[in-house]
Amino acid sequence: MADSGSSDSIRAGNDQSDSKEVGVERHLEKGVSHTEHVDLNQNLEARIRNPLEGLSRDELMSRVEVFVQEKGLTEHTALFRKGALVAQDPSGYEDITGPEALDADEKAVLLKEVTHKWRLPAKLFMTIATCSIGAAVQGWDQTGANGANIFFPAAYGIAGSSTREKLLVGLVNAGPYIGSALIGCWISDPINNWLGRRGVIFVSAHFCIWPVIGSAFCHTWGQQLACRLLMGIGMGVKASTVPIYAAENSPAAIRGALVMSWQMWTAFGIFLGTAFNLAVYNTGDIAWRLMFGAPFIPAVPLLLLIYLCPESPRWYMKKNRYPDAWKAMVRLRNHPLQVARDIFYIHSQLELEDQILRDSTYAQRVVELLTIPRVRRATLAAFTVMIAQQMCGINIIAFYSTTVFKDNGSDEFEALLASFGFGLINWVFAFPAFWTIDTFGRRSLLLFTFPQMAWTLLAAGLCTLLEMGTTRTALVALFVYLFGAFYSPGEGPVPFTYSAEVFPLSHREVGMGFSVATCLFWAAVLGMTFPFLLESLGTVGAFCLYAGFNVVALVMIFFWVPETKQRTLEELDYVFAVPTRQFAKYQLTVALPWFFKRWVLWQRNAELKPLYRFDQEKRAKKEQEGEKQEEAAPATQ
Numbered sequence: 001m002a003d004s005g006s007s008d009s010i011r012a013g014n015d016q017s018d019s020k021e022v023g024v025e026r027h028l029e030k031g032v033s034h035t036e037h038v039d040l041n042q043n044l045e046a047r048i049r050n051p052l053e054g055l056s057r058d059e060l061m062s063r064v065e066v067f068v069q070e071k072g073l074t075e076h077t078a079l080f081r082k083g084a085l086v087a088q089d090p091s092g093y094e095d096i097t098g099p100e101a102l103d104a105d106e107k108a109v110l111l112k113e114v115t116h117k118w119r120l121p122a123k124l125f126m127t128i129a130t131c132s133i134g135a136a137v138q139g140w141d142q143t144g145a146n147g148a149n150i151f152f153p154a155a156y157g158i159a160g161s162s163t164r165e166k167l168l169v170g171l172v173n174a175g176p177y178i179g180s181a182l183i184g185c186w187i188s189d190p191i192n193n194w195l196g197r198r199g200v201i202f203v204s205a206h207f208c209i210w211p212v213i214g215s216a217f218c219h220t221w222g223q224q225l226a227c228r229l230l231m232g233i234g235m236g237v238k239a240s241t242v243p244i245y246a247a248e249n250s251p252a253a254i255r256g257a258l259v260m261s262w263q264m265w266t267a268f269g270i271f272l273g274t275a276f277n278l279a280v281y282n283t284g285d286i287a288w289r290l291m292f293g294a295p296f297i298p299a300v301p302l303l304l305l306i307y308l309c310p311e312s313p314r315w316y317m318k319k320n321r322y323p324d325a326w327k328a329m330v331r332l333r334n335h336p337l338q339v340a341r342d343i344f345y346i347h348s349q350l351e352l353e354d355q356i357l358r359d360s361t362y363a364q365r366v367v368e369l370l371t372i373p374r375v376r377r378a379t380l381a382a383f384t385v386m387i388a389q390q391m392c393g394i395n396i397i398a399f400y401s402t403t404v405f406k407d408n409g410s411d412e413f414e415a416l417l418a419s420f421g422f423g424l425i426n427w428v429f430a431f432p433a434f435w436t437i438d439t440f441g442r443r444s445l446l447l448f449t450f451p452q453m454a455w456t457l458l459a460a461g462l463c464t465l466l467e468m469g470t471t472r473t474a475l476v477a478l479f480v481y482l483f484g485a486f487y488s489p490g491e492g493p494v495p496f497t498y499s500a501e502v503f504p505l506s507h508r509e510v511g512m513g514f515s516v517a518t519c520l521f522w523a524a525v526l527g528m529t530f531p532f533l534l535e536s537l538g539t540v541g542a543f544c545l546y547a548g549f550n551v552v553a554l555v556m557i558f559f560w561v562p563e564t565k566q567r568t569l570e571e572l573d574y575v576f577a578v579p580t581r582q583f584a585k586y587q588l589t590v591a592l593p594w595f596f597k598r599w600v601l602w603q604r605n606a607e608l609k610p611l612y613r614f615d616q617e618k619r620a621k622k623e624q625e626g627e628k629q630e631e632a633a634p635a636t637q
Helices: 007-011 019-029 059-072 074-090 088-095 102-115 120-148 165-182 188-207 209-217 221-249 250-259 261-279 280-294 301-310 313-318 322-329 336-354 364-373 373-391 396-405 414-428 440-461 470-487 495-503 507-558 580-600 615-636
Strands: none
Touching: 019 165, 019 373, 059 074, 074 088, 088 102, 088 250, 102 336, 120 165, 120 209, 120 221, 120 261, 120 280, 120 301, 120 396, 120 414, 165 221, 165 507, 165 580, 188 209, 188 221, 188 301, 188 313, 188 364, 188 507, 209 221, 209 280, 221 250, 221 261, 221 301, 221 313, 221 373, 250 261, 250 495, 261 280, 261 414, 261 495, 280 301, 280 414, 313 322, 313 336, 313 507, 336 507, 364 373, 364 507, 373 396, 373 440, 373 495, 373 507, 396 414, 396 470, 414 440, 414 470, 414 507, 440 470, 440 495, 495 507, 507 580
16 A cells, blocks of 8 residues: 655665555455555556546545535536546446436436547548648658668768768757757656647747758758758657657547557658658759758648647646536537546546655656656656567658669669658558557557567568679668568557557656656667668668667566556656566566467467556456355255
């Protein structure tokens, strides 16, 4: 159970077991007060608990009365009374009696949440569409330099083979990622605090317009680098905020599908960039300038649309602006009952979070990413999926595919055409993730796709050993395309979706900033080093190296990344309260043997013992067992 009065010991980050925790389950079985709950730092029983579980009806209604009075929501008291009962027992809403009994319309709305989960308000879809435009900006920003790479070095006088010239080309390519990783991602937390999610996205859009336009008119590599660094600040702030904004506004059942639109439309932006690069190839000396400058186009509608979308209700609640949270949530849900239920449930879990996650300064929150156990585990998991996106090798294709194809027998136009093909594959194969990310799951997608990316990248590298010619070019392109086809529904959408949901509200901005900084810092390292890697190891050596990195990333994900599908953002507190060593031990001693029996030995009756379980499920099972015992009692008398 959590010790709310010992935040200092919790912040020390000691992963040792609290002796009181050992007896939590036994105490619950004896009916101990509902005030005892799962420790959000040491969830040794791997239980996921509804914070309203165990409250009597009178206690729950009393909480509702206090809540609506304190938060200025008294005009919605009747709805909150109903919503609290639904939140306490989501599957038992038809059994609610008395003044709070639900009418036919309210029951129908709750049923449709399950049977027609994609029937959502137009405002929510507009919000996700606006976020998707922000993602398209991100993707197009990445590919402008891809096509320009075969032109701008000569224009800037850095096209030679010296170490300095190769370093400068890599630096120009990596500029946006340096700006993001060193500045943009880290200022996301304070400006989110001041401006809200929408304000941050509005500001970031300006950084994705004016420096990008300026990059088309640069006459030296230094000017180009400065513009790309400024663009990177906007990219970092935007990438750290847009997925959070989408996650906080989306219902749990389809949150993954809605938030993964970030990656799908980033892939679409990459596709648009490769298509535009191909379209302007014959414009002469200004072709590469157009490639650099065009990515400002999708940032314009982002700038115009963002304030037509509602602010994140969770951000309003964090600021104790509950009436504003109500107004925002009403625009994002189909019925006021859903609004009341969600707001009261979120508030109840935030009260629990507050016992271990006190108000702190920005610097303290950065340190607490590593010192508070629940937050540290989320940091490790988010770090893993983010760095894996660079380890898998996607950006050696996104940054340098035109160069790779040109070095393997293609002329300039054919290399741009092959890059266009990769952009198209990357986008089209992101669509399956809409149906798999919330069913198959984030972790499962990663564990399936990483081995496939490893062998396709290895095959692409080995094909470069063939004699120069059409066969070699075709085979390299084929395996690069297969690599993209496996990447797009797996490691493509998962990292930003995953990182946006795993941190508690108190640390969500700084946690996401850290995660995106991790991703983009290593993207910058990759962008700067790949020209040297390509020259020293050749295409085959570089591709084989990244194939090996895929295997390493697979092992990291297996031991450090828990599943998050279809959990509310608040329920994830319990998932990340399970100690890492306990999670890793389960994977090694339970999950791995089950996988071997089920998929290698084909033992179809092999059962996988679950790691996590709901308290409510345990209570229901006990009630069923009690009913069976009562039915059997007369026969034994």
